[in-house]
Amino acid sequence: MKQLEIIKPTVEFRLIDYHLTGAPIINQTRKLKDLSKIFKDVKAFYKMDSETLTYTVQAWQPIPEGTPGGLFFGTSTIMPGKVGDEYFMTKGHFHAQSQSAEFYWGVRGKGTLILMDRTRKTWAEEIYPVSLHYIGAHIAHRLANTGIENLIVSACWPSDAGHDYEEIAVNGFSARLLEINGNAVLVESNDHQ
Ligand code: PAN
Ligand code: ZN
Numbered sequence: 001m002k003q004l005e006i007i008k009p010t011v012e013f014r015l016i017d018y019h020l021t022g023a024p025i026i027n028q029t030r031k032l033k034d035l036s037k038i039f040k041d042v043k044a045f046y047k048m049d050s051e052t053l054t055y056t057v058q059a060w061q062p063i064p065e066g067t068p069g070g071l072f073f074g075t076s077t078i079m080p081g082k083v084g085d086e087y088f089m090t091k092g093h094f095h096a097q098s099q100s101a102e103f104y105w106g107v108r109g110k111g112t113l114i115l116m117d118r119t120r121k122t123w124a125e126e127i128y129p130v131s132l133h134y135i136g137a138h139i140a141h142r143l144a145n146t147g148i149e150n151l152i153v154s155a156c157w158p159s160d161a162g163h164d165y166e167e168i169a170v171n172g173f174s175a176r177l178l179e180i181n182g183n184a185v186l187v188e189s190n191d192h193q
Contacts, residue, residue: 030057033050036179039083055076065160065162068160071157071158074154077152078111092114099119101137104127106131107153109147110154113142120174176191
């Protein structure tokens, strides 16, 4: 019987600290200074230390960005915190290839996935360890940490999806996630427009 090779994978998702290890891994960091204009309370924003780390993203892109038919894997870590009464959150985006879907799943911590379609209808899903989220075609997505520890969320998306940040940078989402009386509340808001 001819024995064939069983090799070790080149990348691991470490379950002790939820870090991706191996090569090549892309590491992104986003500080408050990279997120100006996304939060509602501009006064509170400018009172905070602009070097405050707000979120990090690790991604494994085994093939070049833009390759049709492939997949990327990533993990986002959003720190706990607020700007005024609005929770720390990601920039949020549509995919450049807008029909591209994505899976998110909760790994650690507590948060909310904020979703908006092209008609600007916004809704949200709770995220917690083991929660699974299908982000369909033409849906903008943003993560917010509503807890007191890091929110860790993994994701899998098509290698040709790309990111369109412009639409959200200009028009925002039509709702904001605010802490009201100690609870996370999704409040309609078209203050960008
Ligand atoms: C995620 C996001 C990640 C960071 O990997 O890119 O959570 O959010 P922003 O890209 O909005 O800053 C994803 O949705 N990829 O498609
Ligand atoms: Zn995405």
